[in-house]
Amino acid sequence: MTALTTPALVRTTCPYCGTGCGVLGGPSPVTAGDPGHPANHGRVCTKGSALGETLSLENRLLHPMVKGERTGWETALDLVAARFRAAIETHGPESVAFYASGQLLTEDYYVANKLMKGFIGAANIDTNSRLCMASSVAGHVRAFGEDIVPCCYEDLDEADLVILVGSNAAWCHPILFRRLTDARARRGTRLVAIDPRRSATASDCDLFLPIHPGTDVLLFNGLLAHLARIGALDKAYLERSTAGFPATLAAAQQDAPDVETVARGCGLEVALVEAFYAAFAATRRVVTVYSQGVNQSSHGTDKVNAIINCHLATGRIGAPGMGPFSFTGQPNAMGGREVGGLANQLAAHAGFTEAADLDRVRDFWRAPRLAERPGLKAVELFNALGEGRIRALWVMGTNPAASLPDAARVRAALESCDFLVVSDCVAGTDTARHADVLLPAAAWGEKAGTVTNSERRISRQRAFMPLPGEARPDWWMLTQVARRLGHGAAFAYDSPADIFREHAALSGFRNERRLFDISGLADLSDADYEALDPVQWPVPAGQRAGTARLLTQGRFPTPDGRARLVPVRQAAPAHAPSTAAPLVLNTGRLRDQWHTMTRTGEVPRLMAQAAEAFVAVHPLDAAAAGLREGDIADITSAWGRARGRVRLSDDLSAGQIFMPMHWTDEAMPFGSPGRAVNPDCDAVSGQPELKHTPVRLSPVPLGWEGLLLSRRRLRPENIDYWARTPIEGGHAYRLAGSGAAEDGMERALHLLGDDAGRAELRDQRRGIFRCAITDDAGRMLDYLMIAAPGALPDPDWLFTMFASTGPLDSQMRRSLLAARSSGPVVAAGEIVCSCFGIGSEAIRQAISDGARDTAALGAALKCGTNCGSCLPELRRFIAAGEGGRERAMPCFLPS
Known part of the structure; x- marks a missing residue:
């Protein structure tokens, strides 16, 4: 494989999930799957196929801003350095912090980690990857001695049984799920889904276990006890390669003495549990895939170890078609883990517990002020910010005001921060509104570096578009600030290749047993780095080829070479439902959206799946709350309130509700479930509990609903409820309020301002109001209709008319005022x-x-x-x- 396919198309890597698909980008801009990339062989999902539609400069941050005013880079960087220096000198190094993102490239992450931990001298750098994979990291370290994913994607092709636990891979990792269904069609691979919700994945599996939320440890402890009971353990492997089995088995047997106990505790039929256990016991080649449904829990690390225990006890690890496999959420969560992007790590898989690790990193960096203890993890960090212990914070490429739990507390902390820097490619985010300094970051397609996917494969992200405005890469900003803080010699980087070589060299420096080692890439020339093909670590010194599958010899990077089975017990969630909050809120992703929608939310066809934040509710729970399909509901917890449109669904059991994670105040105020989610965290990993929050549902009383189409990007602050969706030619705003319909009309018209070219219809008796605004040439600029709740007509024909840039004829104008198409309309449906x-x-x-x-x-x-x-x-x-x-x-x- 070469770096370029043609002069016009550049091989790069998708910026969405941890699958790490190769894509081809061109200056048109166009994007397509890269058939030569081993992660996806040319396939891309809906989000990947729409990447070319996300490269507009609308809503881009293009210039440094200080207190809302444009300034130059020198002024902005001088201010950042001065305020961080002042905080450090007055309050100590632990008074400052960085909060980074799995959207950063490895080179960006490396510089940020080195600056904070090596030269500022505190470990207060954490990342939004804490919200997705920290429990997996902690489970790996406890079991293997290092954060190791032993599997590779070929194991999905070669497994005879794949168990998906808390993973809606069909939507969240669709290219990998397609690989699984291809294997089923080709060789009969059987698929099991374990999830509280009948997701798209669960509905397409051979066996579905609709488990009670939070009971994964009980289910897998039961599996371990069952395997011991029927003599299905690998005693030779246990003796040769592991430690801790007797205590682990005893804990499992206490939790799960028989299948009936497991079934009762997990809310499952006995036959389903027996089928799952029998399939695992009878199948040698088993891969257990797990993702956020396991990790995002106050007991996520124990869940991870319960799964790993079953693989270690049966020797189902380190061979083709078997092993525990963590599907990573973000494109570079793995790369961030490699360089120490989490507050409890050091670079190159070093930690804070061993003096040798501290000495190695200190000596390599020549950093006499190296941090010697873990820093604040994500939720802790923002708690400290609100308490005034953090005086200066730099947020890089993420939106914690929307994505962290207990969002009201996070927003208050951001607002109270003495000095807040946000570097991002987007001008308007919920977090950026609180910033003192905004720094314009290079976006995907403009920046260059590396990312590491779920199977440890390092791939290049390459630029195929010029930097717009004054945007710059994150590593460059960090390097400039480091130099202003007096650390120029240690940050004398001129390119991402310089940083990558240092990162690779550190991985091999005095490396006695760690498996993370890419020192074979430390001598890449600039040309070699530019042409680097995807490669899986480890790549030790003297090699350029990677390693697909780890732990093949039953040796682990622990002092005695043995893996650790970890005794774990089923525990109740931190907060149980009550009469005041009888339902359990679960959160997750949609197929066509990514994180807080700063990219995907601007693509009309991706927004077609769901135009508003919604809450999926079992019909029995909806009836009990007085809610019907399409109503707007408040979701209230002890920590706050979110809001969504009701979708009735029996894909959840009664007592559970589901909200997607993607909406922010930029698209729909109170549409983020983070406003209601509890802030409890796993005691080991620090990962928040995003899957289990007790809540109650209540109807939002409405007097009217409306639809506004506009060429402009508006923020309807005077409207009780609104949601913005991009459509061809502009934006659609779904509006609602508690007053009279006429009041809704006046509020919306006030939002639009000038009434030149306005044609109106007002029927107060029926509560129907319509208005079309055109320019001097008769082209539609805005269209508004207001009606009683639930009485708005289907708007598909309106969207088609609005997409036209031509002048309206008389028939079109009559249709708009009648809110009815002049011709037959074929309903598209969802x-x-x-x-x-x-x-x-x-x-x-x-x-x-x-x-x-x-x-x-x-x-x-x-x-x-x-x-x-x-x-x-x-x-x-x-x-x-x-x-x-x-x-x-x-x-x-x-x-």
């Missing part, structure tokens, strides 16, 4: 296939016309023929068309 814009009604019609499988649907409509992330949903439509809500996949019950 968009199922975002790649081709195929809605549910077209799919149902094709099934009615004879399509009986996904291949037939693809032939008729093209849905499912690109990325494949809609295939689970297509199968559900087919099943419903065959007479049931869902066709049961083949269930392998014990014979």
Whole structure:
């Protein structure tokens, strides 16, 4: 493989999930999957296929800003350095902090970590990766002695049984899930889903265990006890390669003396538990995939170790088609872990507990003020900020005001911060509103460096677009501040290649047993670095080829070479439901969105899946709360309140509700579940509990609802409820309020301002109000309609009309005031296939016309023929068309 395919297309890596797909980028801009990248072989998901639509400069931060005023780089950087220096001199090095992001490249992360821990002398650098993978890191370290992912993607191809625990891979890692379903079709691989929610993944698996939230430890302790009971342990492997088994088994047997106890505690049918246990026991090649449903828990580390214990006890690790496999959430969460981006780590997988680690990093960096104890983890860091213990904070490429739990407390802390710096590529975020200094960061397609994916594969991100305005890479900003703080000699980098070489050299420096070692890449020339092909660590000195699968010899990077089985017990969640808060709030991702939607939320076809934040509610719970489909509900906890549109769903058990994580105040005030989520954290990893918050539901009383289409990006502060969605030609704003419909009309018109070119219809008796605003040439600028709650017509025809840039004719004007299309309208329904814009009604019609499988649907409509992330949903439509809500996949019950 070479660095370039043609002069116009550059090989780079997708900036979304931890799959690490290779993509081709060009200056047009265009993007496509890279067929030569081993992570995806040319496939991309809906988000990846839309990358070229996210490269607009609208809403970009392009110049340094101080207190809302544009300034130059010299002035901004001088101020940042001066305020950090003053805080350090007055209050000590632990009074300052960095909060970084899995969106940073490894080189950015390395410089930030080195500056904070090596030369400022405190370990107060943490990252939003704390919110997604910290429990996995802690579980790896406890079991293996190091943060090691032993598997590779080829293991997904070679496994006979894959267990997905707390992983909606069909939506969150769709390219990897497609790999699993391909393996099932090719060689009969069986898939098990363990999840409280019947997600797209669960609906497409061979066996689904709808477990009670938080009972994963009990289920896997039960599996370990069952394996011991039937003699299915690998005693030779336990004797040769592990320690701690007797105590671990005793803990498991106390928790789970029999299958009936497990089933009762997990809320499962005994037959389902028996089927799962029998399949694991009878299958040698087992991969257990786990993700945020395991990690995002107040007992996430114990859940990780409960899974790893079962693999160690049966020797199902270090060989093809087997092992525990953490699917990473962010594109470079792994790279951040390699350089010590978490507050309890040092660079190159070193830690704070061993003097040799401290000496090694101190000597390599020549950093006499190296931090010698862990810093503040994410939730702790923002608590300290609110308490005044942190005086200066630099937030890099993330939005903690929206993504952290107990958001009101986080926002208050940001507002009270003595000095807040935010470096980002986006001008308006919930966090940026509190900043004293805004620094314009280079975005994907403009910056260069490396990222590491879930299988330890290091890939290049390459720039294929020029830096816009005064945007600069994060490593450059950090280096400039380091020099102003007096550390110029240690930060004399001129390029990402300089930083990468140092990072690689440190990984091999006095390395006696750590598996993370890429010192074989430490002598790359600039040209070698530019042309670097994807490679999996370790890459020790003297090599350039990587290592796909680890732990193949049953030796671990611990002092005695043995893995540790860790005794864990099932524990209750930190906060239980009560009469005041009887429901459990679960949060997660949608198929077509990424994090807080700063990229994907600007793409109309990606927003078609869900235009507003919503809350999925079981019909019984909705009825008890007085809610119907489409109502707006408040979700209230002891920590705050969120808001969403109600979707009735029996994919959850009664007592549970689900909200997607993506909305922020920029798109929909109170749409972020972080406003309600509890801040309790895992005692070992510091990862917050984002999957289990006791809440109550209540209807939001409404007097009117409205739809506003505008060419402008607005912020309807005078409206009780609003949600902004990009559409072709502008933005759609869904509005609602508690007053009379006429009041809603006046508020919306006040938002629009000038009434030149306005045509109105007002019917006070029926509460119907409509207004179209045109420019001098008769082109539509804004359109507004107000009606009683639930009475707005389907707006699809309006979006089509609004996308036109031509003048309105008389018939169009009559249609707008009548809020009715002048011609026949075919309802699209909810968009199922975002790649081709195929809605549910077209799919149902094709099934009615004879399509009986996904291949037939693809032939008729093209849905499912690109990325494949809609295939689970297509199968559900087919099943419903065959007479049931869902066709049961083949269930392998014990014979």
